[in-house]
Amino acid sequence: MxxxxxxxxxxxxxxxxxxxxxxxxxxxxxxxxxxxxxxxxxxxxxxxxxxxxxxxxxxxxxxxxxxxxxxxxxxxxxxxxxxxxxxxxxxxxxxxxxxxxxxxxxxxxxxxxxxxxxxxxxxxxxxxxxxxxxxxxxxxxxxxxxxxxxxxxxxxLQAIEALALKHEMDLARRTQQALIPKEPPSVPGLLCAGWTLPASVTGGDCFDLWALPDGRLGILLADASGHGLGPALVVSQARTLVRALSELITDPHELLVHVNARLADDLDWGQFVTAFLGFLSPDGTLQWSSAGHGPLLVRRSPELPLEQLDPPVQPLGVVLKWFDGAPPPVTIEPGGQLILTSDGIFEAADPSGEQMGLERMSEVADRYRRASPEELLGALQKYAKDWSNGEDPLDDQTAVIVQRAAASPS
Missing domain, CATH: 3.30.450.40 (GAF domain)
Known part of the structure; x- marks a missing residue:
């Protein structure tokens, strides 16, 4: 006993x-x-x-x-x-x-x-x-x-592992958040705003807005396949490569060619990153390219309807070499807008499973065609959240709005 x-x-x-x-x-x-x-x-x-x-x-x-x-x-x-x-x-x-x-x-x-x-x-x-x-x-x-x-x-043991994992995930989240612009860059004649909401602690989406050495505005929106820690690391690598090369390469399509070659060597089969990269001049000239990322919506002026640009090449990391050339530049008039989103926004589902869709997203953009980028961004956020009945997103959500400042009345 x-x-x-x-x-x-x-x-x-x-x-x-x-x-x-x-x-x-x-x-x-x-x-x-x-x-x-x-x-x-x-x-x-x-x-x-x-x-x-x-x-x-x-x-x-x-x-x-x-x-x-x-x-x-x-x-x-x-x-x-x-x-x-x-x-x-x-x-x-x-x-x-x-x-x-x-x-x-x-x-x-x-x-x-x-x-x-x-x-x-x-x-x-x-x-x-x-x-x-x-x-x-x-x-x-x-x-x-x-x-x-x-x-x-x-x-x-599970509690200890969970605590260690939580610490690592928090560190990864803080690191990823540190890459998000704290405030829009100052580029004369251009207004911009961006927002991202990960579906988990870390996300596979990212955006960046920065002033280039030649006075243009750099615009990046990237979406790695999946969401969570792994895609967060991949998309962060893509963002870092773009920012580093943007000081050396002035053409966004050529820049993405180099990023694609690097990621094609690094990523496992089935991993990829869709990405839009644009360099916008204060005069409204947008040089751009898209590696499988869409939709890409442009309103050339407030009076014109939205246009959808087609991605010229495959997502980053899928094939080692691209054979398609750069798409032609786009001119944005005063008051015109560039609207970029990840698929987590227009694929947001209501309780019945119906997706929000590109048409509804475009209707929101039409109602706010003369609004500021911050106002349009807020409207898109609210519509996607209301459409999902306030539920947390199943996929990462990211949006970037860039607008050429309206001409001052004479």
């Missing part, structure tokens, strides 16, 4: 798993007066039972349905074998290799609080005879406490 109480006290406090399992095995041999005891743990990845602790034996691995121990685990029940060599489930190979003689076995699953088996306690060779009812009661009590201790240990 003192041994049971000591074990209960030890199992009630956090301890090293190896130490815990060794102590369980030692107590099992003493309580049951047996020659050996093993603690088999279930490995979900391999669907095996393996001995983290096997007193008197080296490590053993078996399928979780094989042998006596597999029968106890898969059946989630005690298996008492008085004569192993007469039981078809018993594998005598270990005895033949070592010279050990297995006379009897008592195997009991270690279950968590929900009754799910997490492993097996197995006692081997009762000293001076056979395992009796008292041995069965003792090993069942031992297995119950061991199962709860294992569950607590697993939960502790």
């Amino acid at each position: 003192r041994m049971i109480l000591d074990l209960s006290r030890m199992l009630a406090v956090p301890t090293d798993l190896d130490t815990l399992l060794c102590k369980i095995a030692e107590y099992a041999t003493q309580l049951l007066h047996c020659e050996r005891a093993s603690i088999f743990l279930h490995d979900p990845a391999t669907q095996q039972l393996w001995t983290k602790v096997a007193i008197g034996s080296n490590e053993i691995r078996v399928p979780c349905t094989a042998g006596i121990v597999g029968a106890a685990f898969s059946g989630n029940c005690m298996v008492h074998v008085a004569k192993p060599y007469e039981d078809h489930r018993f594998n005598p190979e270990f005895d033949r290799k070592t010279g050990f003689l297995t006379r009897n076995l008592l195997s009991v699953p270690m279950a968590d609080l929900d009754g799910r088996a997490m492993g097996v306690v197995q006692a081997v060779n009762k000293k001076g005879g056979a395992f009796g009812e008292q041995d069965e009661s003792l090993v069942r009590l031992l297995a119950e406490q061991a199962g709860i201790a294992l569950q607590r240990h697993t939960l502790q």
Whole structure:
């Protein structure tokens, strides 16, 4: 009884798993007066039972349905074998290799609080005879406490891992947010605004607005496939490459050619980035290119309807080399707008699953054709949120509005 109480006290406090399992095995041999005891743990990845602790034996691995121990685990029940060599489930190979003689076995699953088996306690060779009812009661009590201790240990590890992951995700989120422009750049005659909302802690979208050395406005909107930490790293790499090369290469299409070559080497198959890159002059001349990104909406002047530009090349990272040339420049008159969004906005779904769609997004843009970029951006945000009934987005949402300042009345 003192041994049971000591074990209960030890199992009630956090301890090293190896130490815990060794102590369980030692107590099992003493309580049951047996020659050996093993603690088999279930490995979900391999669907095996393996001995983290096997007193008197080296490590053993078996399928979780094989042998006596597999029968106890898969059946989630005690298996008492008085004569192993007469039981078809018993594998005598270990005895033949070592010279050990297995006379009897008592195997009991270690279950968590929900009754799910997490492993097996197995006692081997009762000293001076056979395992009796008292041995069965003792090993069942031992297995119950061991199962709860294992569950607590697993939960502790999961909590520690979750805390570490949260720290890493928070760091990644802060790093990504640091790449977002804190305020619009000052370029004479041009107004701009951008916004992004990730679907998880980190997102696969990004945008950037910056003043180029030659006085033009740099405009980038990129969307990596998927969302989360992996795409966030990929899209951040694309943004960094664009910003670095923009000081050396004055043509956006040529710049994207170099970025594509780099990402095609770096990304795994199936990963890609859609991206729009434009350099807008104060006189309204927009040099641009798009690597599979759309929709690209342009209103050349407040009186004209929206036009949709077609991406000239494939997304970044899909093919090593592009063969299509740069698209022709676009001229934006005073009051004209460039509207860029990621698919998370126009694919936002209502409770029935119907998407917001490009047509509705264009209607919002028409109503705000003479508004400031901030006002149009706010209207798009509100419409997408209302359309989704206030639910969090399933995909990252990003929008950039650039407008040429309206001419002053004479």
